[in-house]
Amino acid sequence: MTGFSAAWLRLREPFDRLARSAALARGFAAAVHRQAEGPLRIVDLAAGSGANFRALAPLLGSDQDWLLVDHDPALLTAQRAEIVDWATRHGWRWTADGEHIAVDTGQARWRVRGLRLDLASELEALERIPFDGLVTTAFLDLVSATWLDRLGNLLARQQRPLLATLTVDGRRTWHPPHPADAQVLAGFTRHQGVDKGFGASLANEAVAHLAAGLAGHGHAVTTARSDWRIGPAQQDMLRYLLDEATAVAHATAPAAAAAGLIAGWAAARRTQLEGGLLSLEIGHLDLLALPPRP
Numbered sequence: 001m002t003g004f005s006a007a008w009l010r011l012r013e014p015f016d017r018l019a020r021s022a023a024l025a026r027g028f029a030a031a032v033h034r035q036a037e038g039p040l041r042i043v044d045l046a047a048g049s050g051a052n053f054r055a056l057a058p059l060l061g062s063d064q065d066w067l068l069v070d071h072d073p074a075l076l077t078a079q080r081a082e083i084v085d086w087a088t089r090h091g092w093r094w095t096a097d098g099e100h101i102a103v104d105t106g107q108a109r110w111r112v113r114g115l116r117l118d119l120a121s122e123l124e125a126l127e128r129i130p131f132d133g134l135v136t137t138a139f140l141d142l143v144s145a146t147w148l149d150r151l152g153n154l155l156a157r158q159q160r161p162l163l164a165t166l167t168v169d170g171r172r173t174w175h176p177p178h179p180a181d182a183q184v185l186a187g188f189t190r191h192q193g194v195d196k197g198f199g200a201s202l203a204n205e206a207v208a209h210l211a212a213g214l215a216g217h218g219h220a221v222t223t224a225r226s227d228w229r230i231g232p233a234q235q236d237m238l239r240y241l242l243d244e245a246t247a248v249a250h251a252t253a254p255a256a257a258a259a260g261l262i263a264g265w266a267a268a269r270r271t272q273l274e275g276g277l278l279s280l281e282i283g284h285l286d287l288l289a290l291p292p293r294p
């Protein structure tokens with residue numbers, strides 16, 4: 001279990017929504033509409049509490065059937081509450097029918113169901129589920145090269161479009177600069193390569209690897225930047241990321257930690273945070289892959 005809390009996913013959701021490439025989302029929408037006959041059938045890999053559904057369903061527009069796949073039962077439970085809360089805030093009607101939730105906007109009807117699946121061992125189970133498009137967000141940096149090759153093979157067999165958003169690419173810039181930034185970043189990068197249940201994570205190289213694999217299968221692949229820009233007023237997000245970076249640097253850069261460099265960095269950053277002087281940019285990439293037209 002990789003252990004992502006619903007609270008963290010809720011904190012990051014607005015930053016993800018702002019950062020997403022609108023052009024790639026439009027390209028995905030056009031491709032799935034071209035091939036679907038009834039309601040669009042979309043599968044979301046590692047859906048967490050359903051942020052990808054909430055970002056994409058309004059853009060896709062028409063009637064839709066979503067399958068939100070995750071291995072974490074707590075997040076699968078959180079999906080329902082988050083979706084109901086979101087629909088209510090928008091003034092949309094929703095109904096719960098067994099394992100489905102249906103959101104009725106007046107213009108369109110979106111049916112959503114969660115599915116517990118360990119994608120490390122059971123990715124290929126999706127072959128038995130018909131879908132018009134595959135999506136995933138904030139996930140591909142957790143997986144290995146071998147797993148990305150399996151995903152590429154699945155898409156090649158299914159000939160379906162993929163929209164994979166918000167994969168980190170290694171750019172991480174704190175403002176103002178600090179002399180220990182490079183050591184903190186190096187520790188963070190080492191930590192990203194750790195096995196998260198899929199084999200050694202490709203992390204910052206994941207998008208390039210998947211793009212090359214899918215292009216090899218004849219898919220038309222486009223990537224676009226989807227960076228987080230976290231300003232001085234966004235204190236909760238900055239505090240979370242500062243605490244995370246500090247903990248990771250302590251664990252992965254023991255020499256710098258023993259020399260007091262990490263504690264000094266964290267104290268300086270905390271002072272800047274509280275003084276409204278700190279900001280951070282984190283680089284991500286979105287990827288759209290379209291199968292060759294028949």
Ligand SMILES: C[S@@+](CC[C@H](N)C(=O)[O-])C[C@H]1O[C@@H](n2cnc3c(N)ncnc32)[C@H](O)[C@@H]1O
Pocket residue numbers: 002003004009045046047048049050051052069070071072075117118119120121136137138139142196197
């Ligand atoms: C960073 S979170 C992103 C969640 C969601 N896509 C979002 O953007 O809010 C990564 C997700 O991967 C899921 N995950 C990790 N390992 C998994 C596995 N082996 N099988 C299925 N889901 C997994 C986690 O439970 C978590 O929901």
